[in-house]
Amino acid sequence: MKYIYYLAILLGLGVMVYFYGINFDNMSETMLVNSVLYWYVPLTFGLYGIAAYKVKKLSESQSGNAVQLMFSGKNIGLTVLGLFIVVYTGVIGVFLFIVPLLAVKIKSKAYDFLVALIGSLIWLVGLWAFFFFLWSSL
Helix, strand or coil: CHHHHHHHHHHHHHHHHHHHHHCHHHCCHHHHHHCHHHHHHHHHHHHHHHHHHHHHHHHCCCCCCHHHHHCCCCCHHHHHHHHHHHHHHHHHHHHHHHHHHHHCCCCCCCHHHHHHHHHHHHHHHHHHHHHHHHHHHC
């Protein structure tokens, strides 16, 4: 499954670069806003999936919950990701990233997929709320 997550991240980044880097001048503002879903969903799915996959792999050799494993220092990538989230997103970002990791038992067979699905849905609802409540007033 980890290759699917990496592919989702690459797809999300590739589509984002295409829309906002290459095809930016050919699209209206409405089209640019509507294209967010094409890169946003695969990117969040891939990021949550790869983080959960690494937490699950780490849990095979160590015990603890997802937060303890993430900040244990045993996997440098996870620790850097956790610190990045803490520094740049604050308490709300940490909460939104950690909740899906804790919502599913690590020993579950489909842990990484379920975490990726829950995390993507949370951010999709957040994106909808942003466009519905805030975007129209900007």
